[in-house]
Amino acid sequence: xxxxxxxxxxxxxxxxxxxxxxxxxxxxxxxxxxxxxxxxxxxxxxxxxxxxxxxxxxxxxxxxxxxxxxxxxxxxxxxxxxxxxxxxxxxxxxxxxxxxxxxxxxxxxxxxxxxxxxxxxxxxxxxxxxxxxxxxxxxxxxxxxxxxxxxxxxxxxxxxx
Numbered sequence: 001x002x003x004x005x006x007x008x009x010x011x012x013x014x015x016x017x018x019x020x021x022x023x024x025x026x027x028x029x030x031x032x033x034x035x036x037x038x039x040x041x042x043x044x045x046x047x048x049x050x051x052x053x054x055x056x057x058x059x060x061x062x063x064x065x066x067x068x069x070x071x072x073x074x075x076x077x078x079x080x081x082x083x084x085x086x087x088x089x090x091x092x093x094x095x096x097x098x099x100x101x102x103x104x105x106x107x108x109x110x111x112x113x114x115x116x117x118x119x120x121x122x123x124x125x126x127x128x129x130x131x132x133x134x135x136x137x138x139x140x141x142x143x144x145x146x147x148x149x150x151x152x153x154x155x156x157x158x159x160x161x
Contacts, residue, residue, distance in 0.1 A: 027126030032142045034059075034134065035124040037089070041114045042100050049140065052087045056159055057136040060090040061122055064099055067131040072107040073152045077159070079110065085138065086159060089114060093122050093130060135159060 028034045037049040037059075049057070060074065071090060078088045088111035092100045097115050104113055116122055125134070135144035135158055144158045 026124060028124075028134065028142055028145070030142050030145055033140055034136065034142055035121075037091075037114075037121055039114065041112050042097050042104065045112075047089065047112065047114055049136075052136075053140050054138050055085045055087045056138055057140075058086065058088045058155070058159065059125075059134040059136070060088065061093055061116075061125070061127045061130055061132045062090060063093045063130050064095045064103075067149075068103055070131065070149060071103060071109060074111065074155070075107065075109055077152050077156055081156075081159065082111075088112065091116050091121055093119055093127070 026035070034049070037047060039047055041047050058074075062068070062071065074088060074090070078086065082088075090109075090111060090113050092113065092115045094117060095115065096117060100113055100115050103109065114121075125132075129147055131149060133144070133146040133150055133155070134142055135146075137143045143161070146155075146158070150158075
């Protein structure tokens with residue numbers, strides 16, 4: 001009898017046992033009402049996603065190592081559309097408040113910024129790559145989900161839809 005077969009079977013069973021809960025992680029998709037986000041932004045202002053109903057909301061999940069430079073590209077979009085019912089919430093994954101504040105200051109960012117140091121929000125949304133962008137309509141339903149980088153022009157077009 002080939003000894004590799006029992007070892008392969010054993011390795012497969014161990015993997016299945018370890019990953020038993022893997023499929024239970026929620027992944028937010030187009031058409032979903034996303035999980036509530038509540039907490040404080042970096043300026044200690046209360047954030048509550050439900051209060052933003054009536055606005056188009058862009059949720060931008062990012063981290064220092066991959067996406068910090070792209071944040072400044074969001075600012076013109078926000079300034080151009082904030083009086084037309086756009087809310088932009090950038091959620092930093094894994095970095096502390098001080099790191100995020102330094103980006104806000106150095107790039108002159110005016111949109112809402114929040115930290116998710118323990119990655120709890122990212123897990124609830126099923127974010128597994130950064131940046132990840134969700135666009136919610138004025139009723140709070142996910143209408144677009146973009147994995148990876150997106151240009152300001154592309155984001156503008158998606159927001160206008």
